[in-house]
Amino acid sequence: MKTTNAKTMHPLLRKIGPLLGCIVFYIVIMLLRRADIINGYYMQVMLFAGVNVLMTASLNLVNGFTGQFCIGHAGFMSLGAYGAAVITTMVFKSNSIPEAAQIPVFLLGLLCGGIVAAIVGILIGIPSLKLKGDYLAIVTLAFGEIVRALLRLIQPIGGARGMIGIPNYANFFWIMFFVVLTLWLLRNLIYSPYGRAFIAIRDNEIAADAMGINTTKYKIMSFCIAAFIAGVAGGLYAHVLSFIQPDSFGFTKSADYLVYLYAGGSGSLTGSVVGAVLLTILPEVLRFLATWRLVLYAIILIAVMLYRSEGLIGGKEVPFLRIKRSSLYEKPWVGRKKNDMSAE
Amino acid sequence: MSLLEVKNLSIQFGGLRAVDDFNLNLEKDELVAIIGPNGAGKTTIFNMLTGIYRPTSGSIELEGESLVGLKPYQYAQRGISRTFQNIRLFSNASVIDNIKMAATMHCKDNLVSSLVRTRTMVKHERELDEKAMSILEPLSLADKADLLAKNLPYGDQRRLELARALMTNPKILLLDEPVAGMITTEIEEMAQLVVRIRKDFDLSIILIEHHMNFVMPIADRIKVIDFGRTISEGTPDVVQKDPKVIEAYLGGGYQNVNA
Numbered sequence: 001m002k003t004t005n006a007k008t009m010h011p012l013l014r015k016i017g018p019l020l021g022c023i024v025f026y027i028v029i030m031l032l033r034r035a036d037i038i039n040g041y042y043m044q045v046m047l048f049a050g051v052n053v054l055m056t057a058s059l060n061l062v063n064g065f066t067g068q069f070c071i072g073h074a075g076f077m078s079l080g081a082y083g084a085a086v087i088t089t090m091v092f093k094s095n096s097i098p099e100a101a102q103i104p105v106f107l108l109g110l111l112c113g114g115i116v117a118a119i120v121g122i123l124i125g126i127p128s129l130k131l132k133g134d135y136l137a138i139v140t141l142a143f144g145e146i147v148r149a150l151l152r153l154i155q156p157i158g159g160a161r162g163m164i165g166i167p168n169y170a171n172f173f174w175i176m177f178f179v180v181l182t183l184w185l186l187r188n189l190i191y192s193p194y195g196r197a198f199i200a201i202r203d204n205e206i207a208a209d210a211m212g213i214n215t216t217k218y219k220i221m222s223f224c225i226a227a228f229i230a231g232v233a234g235g236l237y238a239h240v241l242s243f244i245q246p247d248s249f250g251f252t253k254s255a256d257y258l259v260y261l262y263a264g265g266s267g268s269l270t271g272s273v274v275g276a277v278l279l280t281i282l283p284e285v286l287r288f289l290a291t292w293r294l295v296l297y298a299i300i301l302i303a304v305m306l307y308r309s310e311g312l313i314g315g316k317e318v319p320f321l322r323i324k325r326s327s328l329y330e331k332p333w334v335g336r337k338k339n340d341m342s343a344e
Numbered sequence: 345m346s347l348l349e350v351k352n353l354s355i356q357f358g359g360l361r362a363v364d365d366f367n368l369n370l371e372k373d374e375l376v377a378i379i380g381p382n383g384a385g386k387t388t389i390f391n392m393l394t395g396i397y398r399p400t401s402g403s404i405e406l407e408g409e410s411l412v413g414l415k416p417y418q419y420a421q422r423g424i425s426r427t428f429q430n431i432r433l434f435s436n437a438s439v440i441d442n443i444k445m446a447a448t449m450h451c452k453d454n455l456v457s458s459l460v461r462t463r464t465m466v467k468h469e470r471e472l473d474e475k476a477m478s479i480l481e482p483l484s485l486a487d488k489a490d491l492l493a494k495n496l497p498y499g500d501q502r503r504l505e506l507a508r509a510l511m512t513n514p515k516i517l518l519l520d521e522p523v524a525g526m527i528t529t530e531i532e533e534m535a536q537l538v539v540r541i542r543k544d545f546d547l548s549i550i551l552i553e554h555h556m557n558f559v560m561p562i563a564d565r566i567k568v569i570d571f572g573r574t575i576s577e578g579t580p581d582v583v584q585k586d587p588k589v590i591e592a593y594l595g596g597g598y599q600n601v602n603a
Binding site for chain 1: 394396415416417420425426428432433434435436437440441444445446447448449451453455458460461465466469470472489490509511512
């Protein structure tokens with residue numbers, strides 16, 4: 001009896017293990033922050049690293065798993081940032097609502113930001129996903145620039161000057177919450193029929209089509225989900241920085257995410273996390289080099305690409321971002337007895 | 345009524361009439377082979393029968409339903425599945441995932457239940473895994489289920505293409521040069537395999553091939569194509585003796601050589 005217990009405990013531990021790890025990590029960080037070993041500046045860098053993980057992971061869904069080439073991802077981010085900021089700053093003014101209502105308003109803002117980005121993602125996806133490779137890249141590039149240009153024209157949200165006074169609701173808890181949630185959802189998605197359809201399209205679109213996969217539908221779905229996540233990430237970004245302007249979401253920002261993605265390893269969620277975190281922190285670590293730091297940063301990138309052309313983590317996943325086939329045959333650990341009874 | 349009725353199928357690329365007036369009535373459980381020299385238009389016929397090319401004229405009817413104008417994935421969903429002459433696997437996915445990808449159209453779970461991985465979704469995944477293994481088993485690929493498709497040897501890749509096509513639950517299977525690049529023993533094995541899956545999966549098969557020793561023993565009927573036209577048709581014995589076929593394959597001068 002004891003041996004079977006040990007065996008059934010294992011998947012249970014494995015399932016909640018990562019969650020426990022995250023909670024421990026959160027507590028450690030909060031303790032270090034309280035002891036002032038992590039100062040406000042380090043904290044800020046960590047918050048941006050979290051936002052960048054979300055952006056890179058969502059870009060990975062389109063570029064790494066579905067094999068499309070989107071180079072205007074910051075466009076979706078800006079839509080989410082403005083969408084969320086409009087809700088929390090203009091619709092519900094932060095200093096005029098009770099404290100208890102702040103979090104619901106914040107979450108509503110993020111949801112709206114995500115939805116705006118997702119809708120635009122579908123609108124741009126329908127005509128442009130019939131294009132392939134380089135041609136799609138050009139359209140997404142143009143899309144990013146159009147969004148930036150339009151945001152500059154809309155005066156009520158600050159035009160080119162941008163929006164200020166956005167409440168800084170996005171603390172370490174919320175950033176970490178959304179990173180963990182998103183990675184969990186994306187992992188589930190990738191190891192589902194939907195994720196397999198995305199990968200089939202990436203690996204061979206003609207064969208995917210011939211095997212009954214409606215490639216246009218799945219490409220738009222992938223684009224739409226990625227845009228939604230990018231929108232939420234943009235919303236978080238706005239509520240970290242308290243200030244957004246259209247020009248912070250230009251092509252250079254999109255290019256940053258492409259760099260994080262390919263340096264970390266496209267087609268691997270672990271790679272997105274590693275790439276985004278390392279490359280967000282690296283320029284800050286190199287700050288002692290003053291103006292030379294960007295040179296060294298670029299040299300490091302070239303070295304990574306030369307010696308690890310598949311990215312730092314190319315094609316691999318850590319255990320909790322992967323679902324093994326054998327886990328399908330494990331007995332569920334909740335309501336197991338009931339299942340056994342019905343089998344008899 | 346035949347299972348598949350193809351009438352006056354033609355396609356023109358610029359000035360070139362690649363396939364001219366192709367007709368085929370495929371009965372249930374029948375195996376028809378299309379043979380002909382390189383460039384005769386055989387693969388072009390397959391590309392029309394799977395929706396990759398839209399024919400310039402003619403009709404394709406599956407169980408009375410016209411298919412012309414549909415997208416390739418709709419052909420597959422209606423029960424026409426194929427393999428490719430130049431192997432087109434999902435090369436960075438595992439062998440078993442390759443098979444599962446071909447079952448995407450039978451997916452019963454919506455996006456939300458896949459995102460949160462509900463119990464029912466996991467159950468469906470398990471059933472799918474079992475079904476995929478049951479197809480890999482007879483093709484002796486079961487022990488390679490977790491390898492990446494691109495790391496398989498050539499013969500295994502060919503069989504994986506076949507397995508993937510079977511996973512779509514086809515009524516009609518189109519095999520495009522299934523033994524291209526294989527040696528004699530492998531050709532014999534493939535012939536046995538085709539005969540077996542035809543029976544086990546209750547399939548009608550159209551097959552393109554060059555190797556006569558592969559086609560002759562297993563085909564019920566053969567159509568010979570040259571320069572886009574059907575030049576001969578009938579049972580293997582009849583076709584084999586048709587002087588027009590011999591001419592297409594060996595050139596017109598063969599009689600002089602014999603003399």
